[in-house]
Amino acid sequence: MNGIPNSTWQKNTDEAVFNIPANNSLICNITDKVMFAYSLRLVNANYNGALIRVRRSRDNAELDIYADQFGKLDIKTLQDFCPTGNAFVTRWYDQSGFARNAFQGTANSQPIIILNGVLYTINGVPSLNMNSNRFLTHTTTAFDWSMTMSLVTVNYQNQSGTKNVCQFLTSLGASNNLAISTQNFISPTGNIATTSPSFRSRYTVNGGATADVQAFLLRSNPLLYMFYWAGSNTINFINGLGNGFDSGSGSIPAFPSSSLSISSNIFGLGFTSELIIFDGQIHLQSETYINIIKNVGKYYSIGLPI
């Protein structure tokens, strides 16, 4: 397999959006609330480091890959480093300024970015394959799940069954500790996705079975999620829309309130190009919200109502 079939995706023909935007339009410069910023493009004008570190299969050598002059991943350097064989991501550098880098030191668990010399892409934009137990971890302990946070992630699922869009695991296990508790959200195609009761960052579509989920996923194109959770046992929001429920009752367990204290996979399965986490709520229709949606939507060719 050489990545996601391009026919699945709607190609953006507006080349202008791929030019590096003005400094104040990069996500980390739209708001000062960014806590984590993982992306295969530059999302912070003040960040000068590498975007990722890769390992090539030929000799296991590793190399940092930076952004090019347009703020995109320097694909030429990447492909020169790994013209054949496979390339795996060993580090996804945090651009937030807090150096909360994600990493994977075990070779056969590392996400794939090049398979048999072919770069994985979404809408022509590089993406990481995190299927088959491939993931990245981090060891940040500096925040608490009682905090209100928001996130935006560009993620494509091509597997059947319920899915994680993003996951924060702790030692007690996913069913008790997934911090993202999406009640429901509306995809660009208008489908309603709801979380699985016992796996709170996973979702099913319209309450349907696996087949429905798969159909949803296959026709959805890249999905842009922007949602937040507000403290423990409180209301959860998707794209600024409150869908309040009592997470302490029924089959949905309460949020954990302890600090994240172990190495944890914070990425979902499937293909991921970006995951940015914000401190606090990003309000629907706020200038920050609109600017972020515009920025991400244009770059990844994702249509979302603002």
Next chain:
Amino acid sequence: MLENITQLGYRFNTEQEAKDAIHALNVYYGIPVSPDATTQTWCNYGYNNEYWYIVWDESMNIILAEPIEIIIIINE
């Protein structure tokens, strides 16, 4: 929630045997390439309350031979 699933892999009676198998893989593949490389091991091992195991992938065949069915425990 802990769940037992069956996968192809390698079974070891002692933890040291599992470590030795991983060491053999690391030597064969030249991992780590340097002390500061992010990649420090080819794979990891687990324990299912009965035996230690390594989950198979095809890169292991040349060192560890043919895999067998093993039971692993995942934390879902």
